[in-house]
Amino acid sequence: MGKYSLVTGCFAGALGLAVVLGLVFAFATTPWRNGRNVDEEELLALEDFEDYLMRQVDPQSIRQFLRSLTHLPHLGGTVEEHRMSALISDTWHQQGMDEVHMVPYEVLLSYPSKEVPNLVRLVDQDGAATWVSAAKQKPLYSPEEAIPDVPFTFNGYAAPGNVTGDVVYVNYGRAQDFEKLSEEGIDLEGKIVLARYGKIFRANIAQTAEDLGAVGLVLFSDPSDYAPEGPEFVYPHSYFLPPSAAPFGTVKLVDGDPLTPFYPATQSAFHIPMAEAPIPTIPVQPISYEDAWQILSRLGGAPAPEEWQGGLNITYHLGPGFSQPGWKLNLDVNNNNTHTTTYNVIGVIKGSVEPDRYVLLGNHIDAWIFGGLDPNSGTAAMLELSRVFTKLVKEKGWRPRRSLVFCAWGAEEYGLVGSLEWTEQFGKQLADRAVAYLNVDMAIEGNYTLRTKSAPLLYQVIYESAKKIPNPDPEETKAGRLTVYDTWALRKPDPVESNTPLMQFIGSGSDYKGFQHNLGIPCMDTRYTYSNRTLGEPQYHTLYETFALVDEIYDRGFHFHKAVTDLWGFVALRLSEPEILPFSLGAYATFISRASANILEKYGDLIASQNITMDYFTAAVQKFNLSTIDFKKSIEKLDLKNPLAVRRVNDQLMMVERAFIDTRGLPGRPDYNHIVTAPSKNDAYSGTAFAGLSDTLFALQETPDDLRPDLWVTFSRHLAAVTHALETASKVLTDDLW
């Protein structure tokens, strides 16, 4: 690329497109001039930012970072996690960040015993154990799989306990699965529940099992989901799940430190009693599918329904109990809830013009075991991106217009602990000043296509960035799909606009939660994923998520890592550089209109049967659409040289997402405040827009008549809150109070 000149290259291209698309999209005319001590000659010799980034982000450097991050297990709150935090902090100091902060929180985490493993036993009629599950996952390939530091298999926050009872197989443990069992007359009181992982968040399964009186829960990953091509074609021969894999994961439903709800776990924090902590009271344990076979192949009772049959070479039965009379299952969990310290590491490149406006980028530090994909593929990408941005500062005297804030979070795997405590501690400043939070939990979990969850305000910035990243897949390039966007549009298309890539709902499941759902800061979470299936990557949270899995199977050459790193950097630049924030208000209006139409279509008759009017709501939705159009018109003639005018308009843009925050929370969910984008209650991973309305309506359908009036009151009250928020979102886009 040639020399930099005003409004050329990428920025001009984007500007043109934005005008065509009628979007709020404008860029700085003189981004390079933000620098200090840059002489004219050097200024003119600079390539534009994106070109610089693209040339500097080095796959081999990402590979080296990943290697250095994945030698040892590094569970949240352990010495190994602290070592990793220090490594990130040292790296950022060396790279020349303006500021690096270590931010400690004293929190409650959970570990397996170091001496006594968690075991599942088959016990015969005389009480003798006839079979015992594996204490650890079997080493299969990479040398580090065999080191003694590998923890005993466990689920975070599963209660310690030693219970014995009959087993009931509950399929995926969804609401409809438990209903089915209830229809079959199978009672879970006193039973140990066996569920397969994969369709919903495991903590939701644990909560339902506990509510239904089960005394324990055993989880496994079924080969039909994670090893569909049979036991021969699994890791290390492919990325599919080997029979000995047992995925870890937290079973705490509430995010953050369980003992300091809503407030930061600093030294002065008030801690609720342990007995009130929102963690399971029953033991829960993951096992491998070869171990699940030992239980399922002996289970009595009726055969499970067709859709409940899995990939093991047997007919799955429901239970309760075993075909051998008197046999029981013993679940022996020896976890320990422990008060410990976890650290966030925060690195800052100060903005030149608006240092108090933050574009945040984040990934987490802790891993269940080696974290080859989750999170360290993302950590490696973040360290490479910070290397390149700080190099740009050092070598070229460049500075972003707004501050870039790099965040490495502690103890994410335990339920977003480090990030949530941080958004609690700095919530007021962030709500006022943060432009966006860009999360990469893992850079890759495969090499099939990009998959992105995002707030609608960021759609256009992400689409435009993805259109400029060369396709890392040589086969796809050969087929004429030259960019990341092209493969994304082909392999994950939007169901409504089929030539456009799908933007997934920003539900929960990673560190953006506090930003999006509590503070109203627009968020993105992106990665390369492994297939068009909705299930997660097969090795997720297992022993086999090693450096070798990444280096030898998923991303030989680290080109997919580079693509995600480039994209992350492009999106950050496009939010940090332009004078006017490039938020896609039009996309937000469309999103909200579609979501409201969905609710009316699905539940319109039900609502009408109560004589509840949706007219105010519908009018507010339309008003929001019109306000975004008026706003775009009003800023056409904005004097970009007037810093107060620019700041005023940006403040209005930033207020839009904030307007959807209800400080009192959604019905029955004080920890979710965003009335549009909160994830649905029944599954913390997925999303339904206006979850407060749709969850209540869903519940109404399931509720006996005599209990309905209370729910209708809940609905009406929340409908009014939603309507009020929509009206506010329209008003913040003007200079007037009303």
Ligand SMILES: *[C@@H]1O[C@H](CO)[C@@H](O)[C@H](O)[C@H]1NC(C)=O
């Ligand atoms: C748990 O109970 C089983 C069966 O009664 C017993 O064999 C085992 O030793 C117990 N585990 C512990 C840690 O006490």
Ligand SMILES: *[C@@H]1O[C@H](CO)[C@@H](O)[C@H](O)[C@H]1NC(C)=O
């Ligand atoms: C069925 O699967 C189990 C567990 O993977 C295995 O041990 C057994 O050999 C298999 N049996 C047959 C007949 O394939």
Ligand SMILES: *[C@@H]1O[C@H](CO)[C@@H](O)[C@H](O)[C@H]1NC(C)=O
């Ligand atoms: C639980 O952890 C605490 C603090 O680390 C330790 O003192 C205690 O011995 C542990 N208990 C068990 C049962 O491992």
Ligand SMILES: *[C@@H]1O[C@H](CO)[C@@H](O)[C@H](O)[C@H]1NC(C)=O
């Ligand atoms: C995934 O892609 C394959 C072919 O590439 C196709 O056969 C299959 O239907 C797709 N599945 C989904 C869920 O889109």
Ligand SMILES: *[C@@H]1O[C@H](CO)[C@@H](O)[C@H](O)[C@H]1NC(C)=O
């Ligand atoms: C992409 O992943 C597949 C496994 O899913 C692997 O066989 C292939 O070699 C990978 N492609 C690249 C370019 O790394």
Ligand SMILES: *[C@@H]1O[C@H](CO)[C@@H](O)[C@H](O)[C@H]1NC(C)=O
């Ligand atoms: C927004 O309003 C404009 C102008 O009335 C209309 O053309 C457009 O379809 C509306 N969009 C949505 C998503 O309702």
Ligand SMILES: *[C@@H]1O[C@H](CO)[C@@H](O)[C@H](O)[C@H]1NC(C)=O
């Ligand atoms: C709705 O209004 C109609 C007409 O006024 C009335 O007959 C009906 O009972 C009302 N239904 C409810 C649930 O209030």
